[in-house]
Amino acid sequence: MLEFKNVTKRYDGKTAVKNLNLNIKKGEFVCFIGPSGCGKTTTMKMVNRLIGISGGDILVEGKNIKEQDAVELRRSIGYVIQQIGLMPHMTIKENIVLVGTLLKWSKEKKDQRARELLKLVDLPEEYLNKYPHELSGGQQQRIGVLRALAANPPLILMDEPFGALDPITRDSLQDEFKKLQKELGKTIVFVTHDMDEALKLGDRIVIMKDGEVVQADTPDEILRNPANEFVEEFLGKDRLIQGRPDVTTVEQIMENKPITVPVGTTLRDAISIMRDKHVDSLLVVDSANVLKGFIDIESINLNHKKAKVVDEIMEEGIYTVSHHSLLRDTIHKILRRGAKYAPVVDDNQRLVGIVTRATLANLVYDTIWGDGTELEELTQAAE
Amino acid sequence: METLNQLIHYVAQNGDYIWEQFYRHFLMTFYGVLFASIISIPLGILIAKYGKLSSWVLAIGSITQTIPALGAMAVIMILLGLGTNTAIVTLIIYSILPITQNTYVGMKDVDKTVVEAGYASGMTRFQLLRMVELPLAISVIMAGIRTAFVIGIGIAAIGAFVGAGGLGAIILTGTNATDGTAIILAGAIPTALMAIIVDLFLGWVERKLQPIKSSKSKAA
Numbered sequence: 001m002l003e004f005k006n007v008t009k010r011y012d013g014k015t016a017v018k019n020l021n022l023n024i025k026k027g028e029f030v031c032f033i034g035p036s037g038c039g040k041t042t043t044m045k046m047v048n049r050l051i052g053i054s055g056g057d058i059l060v061e062g063k064n065i066k067e068q069d070a071v072e073l074r075r076s077i078g079y080v081i082q083q084i085g086l087m088p089h090m091t092i093k094e095n096i097v098l099v100g101t102l103l104k105w106s107k108e109k110k111d112q113r114a115r116e117l118l119k120l121v122d123l124p125e126e127y128l129n130k131y132p133h134e135l136s137g138g139q140q141q142r143i144g145v146l147r148a149l150a151a152n153p154p155l156i157l158m159d160e161p162f163g164a165l166d167p168i169t170r171d172s173l174q175d176e177f178k179k180l181q182k183e184l185g186k187t188i189v190f191v192t193h194d195m196d197e198a199l200k201l202g203d204r205i206v207i208m209k210d211g212e213v214v215q216a217d218t219p220d221e222i223l224r225n226p227a228n229e230f231v232e233e234f235l236g237k238d239r240l241i242q243g244r245p246d247v248t249t250v251e252q253i254m255e256n257k258p259i260t261v262p263v264g265t266t267l268r269d270a271i272s273i274m275r276d277k278h279v280d281s282l283l284v285v286d287s288a289n290v291l292k293g294f295i296d297i298e299s300i301n302l303n304h305k306k307a308k309v310v311d312e313i314m315e316e317g318i319y320t321v322s323h324h325s326l327l328r329d330t331i332h333k334i335l336r337r338g339a340k341y342a343p344v345v346d347d348n349q350r351l352v353g354i355v356t357r358a359t360l361a362n363l364v365y366d367t368i369w370g371d372g373t374e375l376e377e378l379t380q381a382a383e
Numbered sequence: 384m385e386t387l388n389q390l391i392h393y394v395a396q397n398g399d400y401i402w403e404q405f406y407r408h409f410l411m412t413f414y415g416v417l418f419a420s421i422i423s424i425p426l427g428i429l430i431a432k433y434g435k436l437s438s439w440v441l442a443i444g445s446i447t448q449t450i451p452a453l454g455a456m457a458v459i460m461i462l463l464g465l466g467t468n469t470a471i472v473t474l475i476i477y478s479i480l481p482i483t484q485n486t487y488v489g490m491k492d493v494d495k496t497v498v499e500a501g502y503a504s505g506m507t508r509f510q511l512l513r514m515v516e517l518p519l520a521i522s523v524i525m526a527g528i529r530t531a532f533v534i535g536i537g538i539a540a541i542g543a544f545v546g547a548g549g550l551g552a553i554i555l556t557g558t559n560a561t562d563g564t565a566i567i568l569a570g571a572i573p574t575a576l577m578a579i580i581v582d583l584f585l586g587w588v589e590r591k592l593q594p595i596k597s598s599k600s601k602a603a
């Protein structure tokens with residue numbers, strides 16, 4: 001989709017970007033990150049020829065950008081900047097469909113497109129006739145994003161788009177935008193200096209230093225295997241500690257032997273299993289160990305007169321987690337649902353384990369008090 | 384009281400003539416400012432884009448402004464002879480600075496990020512100028528035109544010395560006549576009035592051209 005081939009940018013003698021090679025797939029969300037002056041903005045701006053290339057080639061959808069008309073190239077690539085840059089003298093509608101105006105769309109097409117886009121960010125239609133200064137910063141940047149989407153470009157360049165917003169607005173815009181990007185399948189080149197943002201949004205993170213790529217990998221891979229000390233330092237020590245749960249999968253911490261009963265078990269047998277194992281609920285599985293549902297002591301108590309076997313009263317549609325999902329995603333979900341436990345299943349819905357609140361408690365204990373080394377690091381950092 | 388009676392008498396008798404000179408005066412200023420705008424607005428845009436020229440152009444402009452208008456007009460008269468053209472050329476020269484300066488400032492004041500956003504959205508340089516920079520700078524440019532026009536009305540009054548006519552001619556008649564105060568007033572009052580009206584009108588236009596509107600005022 002987007003290919004950098006030996007791309008170099010020199011400013012009178014000084015090299016801002018050195019021999020950059022990178023291949024970005026369609027629909028990929030790539031974050032460029034690095035200390036100020038490392039060349040990430042330059043790299044991004046070369047893509048839509050806001051900055052000329054000194055050497056090498058950039059290909060967008062297989063076509064060399066040098067062979068395209070710069071103005072047309074820019075119209076076919078979305079662009080969002082930190083300062084937003086909405087036209088203050090144009091209405092929100094005119095701002096959203098600016099590229100459409102340049103492409104000479106009919107009035108009807110522009111009206112329709114503007115309305116369509118505004119829906120994507122949940123703003124009411126009255127906003128179309130407002131002016132930018134009447135909107136909050138967060139709303140303005142939503143419009144900035146819509147402007148980039150207007151002509152449905154496959155590729156969008158973003159230069160710290162959420163950098164100037166307050167943390168709460170930034171957080172919600174990041175979530176919104178990530179969701180939108182997934183839905184629309186856009187390829188994103190995103191420049192940021194905020195590692196949390198890059199970890200949160202990026203499918204791949206490109207860490208740059210002095211005009212060169214130090215590491216280009218998925219967030220997990222970067223947290224797990226930082227390429228060198230520079231990356232480690234850039235990530236920050238705390239994040240590497242926190243990073244543990246980031247790379248731990250559910251499989252690694254789950255309990256392997258959940259207490260189950262096969263379908264067809266009588267309620268009487270189920271109750272005695274509960275008593276023997278000191279539990280108040282049981283997972284029901286079939287002969288292939290595929291999870292069917294669960295029963296708990298309350299439902300047995302209520303229904304023991306009417307029902308004979310567990311199948312009749314078990315609850316289905318239980319919340320499960322996949323064995324290779326990451327712990328960091330799972331913990332929040334379990335805690336937020338207030339669930340006592342979550343069964344762990346493999347790709348075929350076969351029960352392989354269980355994560356209980358007690359498991360999480362152990363984990364939190366280990367992370368905080370662990371084997372002592374982390375604590376030392378923490379206290380050192382505090383001093 | 385005597386003067387007032389004389390003034391009323393003069394105006395009553397020469398109403399058409401005064402109106403004719405008023406109109407002539409206005410047109411002279413108008414053409415001066417118009418031609419000056421045609422030169423100055425592109426010049427202002429140019430120096431705003433190519434920074435190096437700006438200090439030179441604005442310095443030369445400032446120097447012309449310090450020459451007394453009467454002196455300048457005399458020099459131009461040597462070249463162009465008596466008549467309206469000399470007055471108009473003088474007017475042009477004196478209008479160039481305020482308009483160029485305001486165009487320059489207006490263009491420089493346009494938010495760079497807005498320009499970048501427009502450019503990155505795929506605007507050509509000309510589209511950028513027409514759709515972004517000029518609309519955002521126009522009220523500042525208009526303020527320059529307003530200044531030039533009001534100054535111009537004063538300069539046009541001197542035009543009578545080089546035979547350009549206008550309300551200055553009535554004033555000149557008054558200064559040559561014995562007891563001509565009333566005649567002088569018959570020329571001076573309309574001149575002042577014209578300056579005030581033009582100032583108010585162009586001030587209104589300037590506000591109308593304010594680029595940053597609010598949706599409520601538009602709906603009202």
Ligand SMILES: Nc1ncnc2c1ncn2[C@@H]1O[C@H](COP(=O)(O)OP(=O)(O)O)[C@@H](O)[C@H]1O
Binds near residue numbers: 014041
């Ligand atoms: N127009 C320019 N002229 C000269 N040097 C520049 C110019 N723009 C950027 N640079 C230099 O190129 C390097 C990379 O800049 P940039 O891509 O903006 O860095 P980043 O976005 O990573 O902070 C910096 O060292 C900067 O000083």
